[in-house]
Amino acid sequence: MKKNMTFEQAALRLDEIVAMLERADLPLDESLKLFSEGAELLAFCDTKLAGAKLKIETLFPENNAAEVEDGSN
Amino acid sequence: MLTVTVGQLNRYVKAVLEEDGKLSDLYVRGEISNFTNHYRSGHFYFTLKDGTGSIKAVMFKGDAQYVRVIPENGMAVLARGRVGVYERDGVYQLYVNDIQPEGAGALAGAFEQRKARLAAQGLFDPARKKPLPPYPTRVGIVTSQTGAALEDMLSVLERRYPCCAAVVAPAQVQGGAAPATLIAALELLDKTAGCDLIIVGRGGGSSEDLWCFNDEALAHAIYTCNTPIISAVGHETDYTICDFVADLRAPTPSAAAELAVPSRAELRDRLSKQRDRLRQQAEALIGDRSVWLRRIQSRPVLQNPAAGVEKMQERLDFFVKALYNRKRIFIQTKTTDIGSRAVLLDSLSPLRILERGYCLTYKGKTPVRAVRALSPGDSVSVRFWDGAATAVVETIREEKHR
Numbered sequence: 001m002k003k004n005m006t007f008e009q010a011a012l013r014l015d016e017i018v019a020m021l022e023r024a025d026l027p028l029d030e031s032l033k034l035f036s037e038g039a040e041l042l043a044f045c046d047t048k049l050a051g052a053k054l055k056i057e058t059l060f061p062e063n064n065a066a067e068v069e070d071g072s073n
Numbered sequence: 074m075l076t077v078t079v080g081q082l083n084r085y086v087k088a089v090l091e092e093d094g095k096l097s098d099l100y101v102r103g104e105i106s107n108f109t110n111h112y113r114s115g116h117f118y119f120t121l122k123d124g125t126g127s128i129k130a131v132m133f134k135g136d137a138q139y140v141r142v143i144p145e146n147g148m149a150v151l152a153r154g155r156v157g158v159y160e161r162d163g164v165y166q167l168y169v170n171d172i173q174p175e176g177a178g179a180l181a182g183a184f185e186q187r188k189a190r191l192a193a194q195g196l197f198d199p200a201r202k203k204p205l206p207p208y209p210t211r212v213g214i215v216t217s218q219t220g221a222a223l224e225d226m227l228s229v230l231e232r233r234y235p236c237c238a239a240v241v242a243p244a245q246v247q248g249g250a251a252p253a254t255l256i257a258a259l260e261l262l263d264k265t266a267g268c269d270l271i272i273v274g275r276g277g278g279s280s281e282d283l284w285c286f287n288d289e290a291l292a293h294a295i296y297t298c299n300t301p302i303i304s305a306v307g308h309e310t311d312y313t314i315c316d317f318v319a320d321l322r323a324p325t326p327s328a329a330a331e332l333a334v335p336s337r338a339e340l341r342d343r344l345s346k347q348r349d350r351l352r353q354q355a356e357a358l359i360g361d362r363s364v365w366l367r368r369i370q371s372r373p374v375l376q377n378p379a380a381g382v383e384k385m386q387e388r389l390d391f392f393v394k395a396l397y398n399r400k401r402i403f404i405q406t407k408t409t410d411i412g413s414r415a416v417l418l419d420s421l422s423p424l425r426i427l428e429r430g431y432c433l434t435y436k437g438k439t440p441v442r443a444v445r446a447l448s449p450g451d452s453v454s455v456r457f458w459d460g461a462a463t464a465v466v467e468t469i470r471e472e473k474h475r
Contacts, residue, residue, distance in 0.1 A: 007208040011340075018347050021354040031358055038351045045344050048208075049337050054231040055238035058218070059266055061257035 007048045014041045080160070087158035090165060096156040101128070101167055102175065103152070105144045110137075112253040112290070119144060121152060121167065129166040130154070136170040138250035141281030143288060148183050149175045173281075180280060184287055188314060191289070196296045202320045203301040205333070206269040211238045212333050213268035213300065215258040218243035222276040222305075222326035229330035234337050240266045246275035251285035256294040263298045271298070272329045273315060274305030286313035295319055305329030427458035444471055 005013075017038045021031060077085070090096055103121035110117055115134030120127050130152060132140070144150055154169035174180045191197065212230060216223050223241065230239050242258035245251040255273065262268050273295070275283070285291070286306045295302055295318045304319030305326040316322040323329035374381050419425065427433065433456040434441040441447060451466045 008206075011208075014344075014347055018350045018354075022350065028358070028362075031354075035351060035355055038347075042344060042348055042351075045340075049236050049340055049344075051236040054227065054235045056227065056241065057238060057266075058241045058243065059261055061242055061244070061254065061261045 005044065007045060010041050010044050010048070014038060014045065017041070079163070083158060083160040083163050086163075086165070087160060090156055090158060093156075098155055099153070101152050101154070103128075103150065105148045105150055106146050108144055108146050110143065110249070110252075112256070115250045115253065117144065117169075117249060121150075129164060130169050131166060132169040132172065132249070134250065136249075138245065138248040140172055140249040141247065141279070142172075142174050142180060142284040143249055143252065144172055144174075145183060145187075147186075149179050151175045180284070184314075187287060187289060188317065191292055191314060191318070196292055197317045201296075205301050205303070205321060207335060209237055209269035209334060211240055211266065211268045212330075213262035213266055213271035214239055214241045215244050215255060215262065215271060215273045216241075216275055216326065217246045220246065220276055222246075222274060225276075225325075225327045226272060226274075226305075226330040229327050230334060233331065234334035236337060237334055240268055242266070245285075247278065247282045247285055249285075252288035252291045255285070255288075255291050259291075259294055259298060259302075263300045268300050270301045270303065270333055272303045272305055272323075272326070272333055273319065274303075274323070274326045274329055275307065276326060277308040277311070280311070283307050283311055283313055286315040288314070291315060292318045303329045303333055424458060427456070432457050444469060 017034050020026070021034055021038075026034070101121055103123050106120045106122055106127070108117070108119040115137055117130075117132040117137045117140075119130050119132075121130050122128075132154075142148075150172050152167060152169045153171040154167050156165060157168050158165045174183070195201070214223065214226055216226070218241070227239055230237065240262060242262050244254040244258040246255070259271065259273060262271050275286075283306055286304075292314045295304075295315060301321070302319045303321045303323050304313070304316045305323040305328065306313045306315055307325075309324035312322075321332060323332050369375060423433070435454045435456065436446065436451060439446075441453065447453070447466050447469060449466050449468055453464055453466060455462050455464055
């Protein structure tokens, strides 16, 4: 499994692995490799989905207010 | 005759005008031209005109920020305010504190006109729409910090995908100052907050309340934004310019939040299905091999491995016995052989012949095989089985037979 994988990449790879295992008649050691990669990906996806509470940040844009001038155009 | 300074004159005119009760609060009907919205100061400057003349007008930020529909050139309006003098330039102008589009069609007309213009500029081009990331980790939200829309969006994100972060950049969502704050918030999120997508929106309101989302500068800001944007302004039936420019239009802020993130429950369902499928495959793989293993295990040789060894042992014993037998027979045969050869050898020994009464004659060391080898007077030795005698040849008589 690659480092810095995104959830999307992991999910796609997982799809691929399940499909390969279901479709192909692979040699045993190949299958075992895929199983262990699949298990890793599942664990990775689980951690990505973990987190009980939404994190909320608030960023304030620089105040647009300017001096009020008694001017005309 | 009176002589005054410019300043005194302007101050005087200003005082005269401001004393007039009629001019201190009135509605003026006209069409907007030379409209300038100073995004930095928040003031509006424009000219009101009709078929016969025009008057300069200013609307300060304090009032402009609450205006429901931002005026624009060509819009027929009813402006409320007072008449005053700007002493520096010696001009009288209308200090507007409220302004509304006049007539039912004014707003719709302005909207359609602007929509057509921006469409022509390519701002609504479907080819320019950015795809939304399927699994965002940071969701930007530009809306009012106090509105119900923010609460709605946050609660949807919380329920649906609490593994992401919501980055809120507050902005005003109605009034004249709104577009500037919306743009500032949008740019802040786009450039510095590392958001995967941004929701821009507000809850429902009158079309005048939502008018700031039709702002042209806001439309351009959305268009140039690098982050995908979901627009969620008002209710299902409300359409704003913002909706057309955004990469996706959501009917409500809550719907925008739904569209922004996947459902964690669904993802987990999917993961657990994949986990099951992996397990099934693993079991099938192991199953096939365990059937094979059971079949192999049921073979007699593996049922009673000792039996095989015993059988081999028997065979080995048999071979060993056979080998010993062979060896014994061989030795016997050879022994017999040697015995009979010894007898033969013995029977052929000359001594045996001598025993039977024959004798051998030697001349010197040479056996005499024929009489012609001898001459009278030769000394010979005659060998018997039990000894030898010497003799002298007297006569020779050769027999001519054979």
